[in-house]
Amino acid sequence: MPTERNGAGSRETADLVVAGAGVIGLACAWRAAASGLDTLVLDAGATERASEVAAGMIAPVGEAVWGEEPLLAAAAASAEAWPAFAAELQAAAGCEVPYRRCGALHVGLDRDEAAELRRRRDLHGELGLPATWLRGSECRRLEPGLATAVAGGFDAPGEAEVDPRPLLVALRAAAAAAGARIEEGMAAVRVVVTAGRVAGVELADGRTVDTPRLLAATGARMGGELLPPDVRPPIRPLKGEILRLRAPPGERPCERIVVTERVYVVPRAGGEVVVGASVEERGFDLRVRAGSVHELLREAYRALPDVAELELVECAAGLRPTTPDNAPVIGPTAIDGLLLAGGHHRNGILLAPITAEAIALELAGAQLPEVIEPLRAERFSRPLQEMGA
Amino acid sequence: MPTERNGAGSRETADLVVAGAGVIGLACAWRAAASGLDTLVLDAGATERASEVAAGMIAPVGEAVWGEEPLLAAAAASAEAWPAFAAELQAAAGCEVPYRRCGALHVGLDRDEAAELRRRRDLHGELGLPATWLRGSECRRLEPGLATAVAGGFDAPGEAEVDPRPLLVALRAAAAAAGARIEEGMAAVRVVVTAGRVAGVELADGRTVDTPRLLAATGARMGGELLPPDVRPPIRPLKGEILRLRAPPGERPCERIVVTERVYVVPRAGGEVVVGASVEERGFDLRVRAGSVHELLREAYRALPDVAELELVECAAGLRPTTPDNAPVIGPTAIDGLLLAGGHHRNGILLAPITAEAIALELAGAQLPEVIEPLRAERFSRPLQEMGA
Numbered sequence: 001m002p003t004e005r006n007g008a009g010s011r012e013t014a015d016l017v018v019a020g021a022g023v024i025g026l027a028c029a030w031r032a033a034a035s036g037l038d039t040l041v042l043d044a045g046a047t048e049r050a051s052e053v054a055a056g057m058i059a060p061v062g063e064a065v066w067g068e069e070p071l072l073a074a075a076a077a078s079a080e081a082w083p084a085f086a087a088e089l090q091a092a093a094g095c096e097v098p099y100r101r102c103g104a105l106h107v108g109l110d111r112d113e114a115a116e117l118r119r120r121r122d123l124h125g126e127l128g129l130p131a132t133w134l135r136g137s138e139c140r141r142l143e144p145g146l147a148t149a150v151a152g153g154f155d156a157p158g159e160a161e162v163d164p165r166p167l168l169v170a171l172r173a174a175a176a177a178a179g180a181r182i183e184e185g186m187a188a189v190r191v192v193v194t195a196g197r198v199a200g201v202e203l204a205d206g207r208t209v210d211t212p213r214l215l216a217a218t219g220a221r222m223g224g225e226l227l228p229p230d231v232r233p234p235i236r237p238l239k240g241e242i243l244r245l246r247a248p249p250g251e252r253p254c255e256r257i258v259v260t261e262r263v264y265v266v267p268r269a270g271g272e273v274v275v276g277a278s279v280e281e282r283g284f285d286l287r288v289r290a291g292s293v294h295e296l297l298r299e300a301y302r303a304l305p306d307v308a309e310l311e312l313v314e315c316a317a318g319l320r321p322t323t324p325d326n327a328p329v330i331g332p333t334a335i336d337g338l339l340l341a342g343g344h345h346r347n348g349i350l351l352a353p354i355t356a357e358a359i360a361l362e363l364a365g366a367q368l369p370e371v372i373e374p375l376r377a378e379r380f381s382r383p384l385q386e387m388g389a
Numbered sequence: 390m391p392t393e394r395n396g397a398g399s400r401e402t403a404d405l406v407v408a409g410a411g412v413i414g415l416a417c418a419w420r421a422a423a424s425g426l427d428t429l430v431l432d433a434g435a436t437e438r439a440s441e442v443a444a445g446m447i448a449p450v451g452e453a454v455w456g457e458e459p460l461l462a463a464a465a466a467s468a469e470a471w472p473a474f475a476a477e478l479q480a481a482a483g484c485e486v487p488y489r490r491c492g493a494l495h496v497g498l499d500r501d502e503a504a505e506l507r508r509r510r511d512l513h514g515e516l517g518l519p520a521t522w523l524r525g526s527e528c529r530r531l532e533p534g535l536a537t538a539v540a541g542g543f544d545a546p547g548e549a550e551v552d553p554r555p556l557l558v559a560l561r562a563a564a565a566a567a568g569a570r571i572e573e574g575m576a577a578v579r580v581v582v583t584a585g586r587v588a589g590v591e592l593a594d595g596r597t598v599d600t601p602r603l604l605a606a607t608g609a610r611m612g613g614e615l616l617p618p619d620v621r622p623p624i625r626p627l628k629g630e631i632l633r634l635r636a637p638p639g640e641r642p643c644e645r646i647v648v649t650e651r652v653y654v655v656p657r658a659g660g661e662v663v664v665g666a667s668v669e670e671r672g673f674d675l676r677v678r679a680g681s682v683h684e685l686l687r688e689a690y691r692a693l694p695d696v697a698e699l700e701l702v703e704c705a706a707g708l709r710p711t712t713p714d715n716a717p718v719i720g721p722t723a724i725d726g727l728l729l730a731g732g733h734h735r736n737g738i739l740l741a742p743i744t745a746e747a748i749a750l751e752l753a754g755a756q757l758p759e760v761i762e763p764l765r766a767e768r769f770s771r772p773l774q775e776m777g778a
Contacts, residue, residue, distance in 0.1 A: 245679055290634050291697025294686035297679055308680025312704055 014040040014181075016213040016363065017201045019188035019226060022051040023164060023348055024341050025217030026171035027356035030092070032215075032363055033178035040209060041180055042201075044187035048286065050219055053242050053318035055266050055274045056164045056349045058082050059104055061129045061156035062259055063347060064120070070374035071327040072127060075347060077371045078354035082160060085353035092177060093170035100269055101160040104257035106131075107139050107146060107153035109302055113261050114152035121154045131156045145253045145304050159257055161266050164349055188214070188226055191338060198337030213337045215359060220284070220319035222329075222342040231333040233380050235343045237284050237319035241292040242276035243300075244314040245307065253306040263299035265307065273310055275300045277346075288315045320345050329377040330358050331368055339363075340377040403429040403570075405602040405752065406590045408577035408615060411440040412553060412737055413730050414606030415560035416745035419481070421604075421752055422567035429598060430569055431590075433576035437675065439608055442631050442707035444655050444663045445553045445738045447471050448493055450518045450545040451648055452736060453509070459763035460716040461516065464736060466760045467743035471549060474742035481566060482559035489658055490549040493646035495520075496528050496535060496542035498691055502650050503541035510543045520545045534642045534693050548646055550655050553738055577603070577615055580727060587726030602726045604748060609673070609708035611718075611731040620722040622769050624732045626673050626708035630681040631665035632689075633703040634696065642695040652688035654696065662699055664689045666735075677704045709734050718766040719747050720757055728752075729766040 018029040021043035033039040046052050060075035086099035108114030114136075124131045131154045139153045140146045176182060191214050192200035200210045216222055220237035227233075247253065252267040259265075266274040278292040293315050300307045323329060323343040328351060330341055339362060341355050358372045368376070407418040410432035422428040435441050449464035475488035497503030503525075513520045520543045528542045529535045565571060580603050581589035589599045605611055609626035616622075636642065641656040648654075655663040667681040682704050689696045712718060712732040717740060719730055728751060730744050747761045757765070 243679075246676075287635075287700040288702075289697065290632075290686055290699045290701040291690070293701050294683065294690060294697065297683035298687070301680070301683060308678065308683065310679045311676040312679040312682050313677075315701055315704070 011210055012207065013210045014038050015211065016040070016215060017042065017188065017209055017211045018215045018217060019201070020044070020217035020219060021172070021182065022049045022217065022219055023167060023171060023352050024344060024355055025215070026168065026175050027352045028215055028217060028341055028359040029180045030089075030171055030175040030178055031356045031360040033175055033180035035360060035364065037363065039175070039180040040211070041175065041182040042186050042188045042203065043182055043184045044218070045185055048220065048284070048319055050318045050320060050348060051164045051168055053316045054164045054349050055242060055264065055276045056162045056167070057159065057257060057264065057266060058099075058162060058350045059156070059159040059257065060350065061124060061131050061159055062104055062106065063350070064124055064127060064129060068326060069127070071347070074354055074371045074375055075350055076129070077369070078351045079158070079160070081353040081357070086162065089170050089174055093173035094177070095170050095173055096166060097162065097170045098166055098269060099160060099162040101158065102256050102267070103155065103157040104159035104259055105139060105143055105153055105155055106259045107150045107303060109147065109149045109151065109260055111151050116261070117153060124154075129156075130158055143254045143256060143258060145306050146258070147303055147305055149302070161257060161268065162349060163268055163272065167349070188218070190225065191227060193228060193335055193338075196336055198335060213339065213363070215339045215341060217341045219342060220321040222321060222340065227338070228335065231335055231338060233323060233329045233340060233343055233377060235321050235323055235329070238322040238345070239280040239282045239285060239317055240277040240320055240346070241288055241296065241315065241317045242274060243293065243296055243312065244316070245273040245275060245310040246313050247271045247273055247310050253304040253310065258303055260299060260303045263296055263303065265300055265304055273307070275307070284319065286317045286319070288317050323380065327375050328355065329375065329380060330355055330372055331362055331376045331378070333377050400599055401596065402599045403427050404600065405429070405604060406431065406577065406598055406600045407604045407606060408590070409433070409606035409608060410561070410571060411438045411606065411608055412556060412560060412741050413733060413744055414604070415557065415564050416741045417604055417606060417730055417748040418569045419478075419560055419564040419567055420745045420749040422564055422569035424749060424753065426752065428564070428569040429600070430564065430571040431575050431577045431592065432571055432573045433607070434574055437609065437673070437708055439707045439709060439737060440553050440557055442705045443553045443738050444631060444653065444665045445551045445556070446548065446646060446653065446655060447488075447551060447739045448545070448548040448646065449739065450513060450520050450548055451493055451495065452739070453513055453516060453518060457715060458516070460736070463743055463760045463764055464739055465518070466758070467740045468547070468549070470742040470746070475551065478559050478563055482562035483566070484559050484562055485555060486551065486559045487555055487658060488549060488551040490547065491645050491656070492544065492546040493548035493648055494528060494532055494542055494544055495648045496539045496692060498536065498538045498540065498649055500540050505650070506542060513543075518545075519547055532643045532645060532647060534695050535647070536692055536694055538691070550646060550657065551738060552657055552661065556738070577607070579614065580616060582617060582724055585725055587724060602728065602752070604728045604730060606730045608731060609710040611710060611729065616727070617724065620724055620727060622712060622718045622729060622732055622766060624710050624712055624718070627711040627734070628669040628671045628674060628706055629666040629709055629735070630677055630685065630704065630706045631663060632682065632685055632701065633705070634662040634664060634699040635702050636660045636662055636699050642693040642699065647692055649688060649692045652685055652692065654689055654693055662696070664696070673708065675706045675708070677706050712769065716764050717744065718764065718769060719744055719761055720751055720765045720767070722766050
């Protein structure tokens with residue numbers, strides 16, 4: 001029940017407040033509302049929402065780098081969950097979720113790049129990921145638009161993409177259809193903790209919502225003042241610039257995701273072509289640097305010369321919510337009822353299904369999935385508590 | 390009087406209808422209304438308005454090329470008229486006209502470019518234009534942000550710039566203050582000619598305005614069906630892409646306009662930095678090509694490396710209204726009461742003062758200024774009439 005009398009004034013209540021209406025917050029809110037919890041989503045607005053500018057690659061093979069194996073296991077599990085997640089979401093929302101298993105082709109634009117790529121391919125072999133090594137001419141047979149400079153690469157046919165903007169629309173519709181209330185233009189500013197457990201949430205307009213549970217899904221802002229210092233995860237904004245281009249019908253520069261050492265190109269069914277992304281430590285800065293746009297266009301053109309003929313529709317910047325180990329923080333904290341789902345770095349869209357599943361299990365009092373264990377929110381807060389003790 | 394009874398229905402009238410509300414149309418409308426003519430401006434909307442995306446260079450020296458001397462004389466006269474025009478407009482409109490005589494520096498980025506530039510400098514000498522030759526180090530002393538590759542160049546201290554967007558606002562305000570009526574979102578579709586003279590104008594919504602005079606200032610659309618074929622000037626759209634960047638206060642990449650063989654960079658007082666412009670024959674196509682943006686950024690960066698650090702605010706395309714000799718068509722036609730002011734190619738802002746003066750003189754029954762004679766509208770329509778005779 002959203003509002004109840006409590007003494008003199010009326011007080012708002014919820015079983016669960018979700019702070020943040022990006023892909024992670026909405027996916028968790030959808031699952032929670034569907035499980036019967038009275039769920040209130042606080043949507044602070046789209047300006048800083050990484051989901052709005054994300055490329056939407058569902059590409060665990062592309063993410064495989066040395067030293068991040070725990071993240072990779074979760075990424076692989078979530079990628080596997082994506083087709084069913086998309087189908088279920090589409091049915092629940094009544095609108096399209098344009099998930100597409102288009103595959104990805106990683107290419108080296110000279111012999112050095114190809115040699116480096118081949119070493120990464122060997123890591124994939126060790127990790128059991130499907131990826132086939134190809135000579136340059138074989139790459140160009142798969143993607144005739146590739147530059148003749150391509151010296152080799154590997155094919156990862158299981159990689160996929162989803163346009164995050166219709167995805168956000170669908171998640172919002174599904175959450176609402178499941179009974180979640182979504183308050184637009186309203187930020188959560190402080191969690192109210194009483195005797196070690198969540199009692200409520202203060203909102204930007206001065207109201208307080210009484211709730212026993214808060215899920216913080218506030219992206220790059222999750223290191224801010226919403227949470228008490230002891231459980232505040234070390235999340236920082238990692239700026240990325242990204243371009244949206246448009247190809248005329250039937251004239252996409254590639255059929256698969258094409259990835260080089262410096263750029264990726266994601267073609268969508270409707271003709272949109274996404275080129276990303278820069279990586280810059282600049283704090284909460286959403287300005288698009290001319291130099292970044294120049295480099296993205298140059299590198300996309302080096303790989304796929306036809307990109308030059310596309311229409312440039314949008315240059316945007318986003319803030320990847322990033323932890324020290326590049327893996328997200330998912331699950332409970334030392335404060336009873338306070339859950340975190342954030343720090344997804346460049347993998348928020350990819351990890352949305354497994355993140356929502358983990359939060360739903362936690363809310364139901366069940367065990368987190370095994371692949372989520374290394375990503376528990378508590379891994380960063382524990383040492384801080386010890387220091388404070 | 391805008392409306393009068395005429396038999397059964399009410400008919401709209403005007404002493405002068407101006408079709409087009411770009412810088413040329415509005416400047417002419419302002420002068421005409423100020424002279425006492427009941428003036429109606431038809432503003433078809435900003436989408437295709439070249440003035441909205443123009444760089445706003447008032448740079449006759451930069452425009453000096455072999456074989457276009459008649460245009461150059463008009464350009465020099467109009468540039469000279471600009472300071473008084475800006476001051477008068479500012480007083481009439483009550484809002485700022487940010488005209489700024491910042492000077493321009495043309496640079497060559499290697500010895501070949503510098504040698505070519507030196508030949509152009511010699512042309513300036515023949516034409517009596519002020520421009521001083523500088524060695525590379527001297528260029529960098531004037532503009533320390535220039536790349537070390539700069540091999541030489543010339544300084545043209547009289548060149549200026551004006552931001553066309555506040556200019557449009559001021560012209561609109563001045564025209565309205567002088568009594569002109571401006572109908573927004575309304576295109577003129579056909580001039581009504583009776584017995585060899587203008588009788589009225591049909592509008593896009595089916596209305597007809599009775600008027601003895603029509604000034605066509607419809608930019609790249611002036612070769613279209615508004616005018617009868619015999620007097621229709623051979624104007625085509627010449628696409629140009631242009632970028633708007635923003636520098637933090639005090640961090641402009643240059644103080645003067647900087648021009649290379651392939652790009653120009655216009656710094657404004659408020660921190661805006663304009664980089665232009667591509668030249669493409671693509672018809673009425675306002676899509677921004679990724680390749681054009683790439684080339685503009687690359688070439689601006691080659692000349693002024695600090696451009697990479699600026700914020701990229703806008704990528705836009707415009708349509709230069711262009712005649713076969715790159716000079717405008719200004720003045721009367723074979724149809725009594727039908728005047729043209731268009732085809733200004735890349736010089737619409739530069740030529741606005743002298744164009745408005747010429748049209749005002751023509752409307753008053755006086756002689757066109759001597760420098761306008763070679764730009765008369767009739768130079769293209771005469772041969773067509775002879776062919777038809």
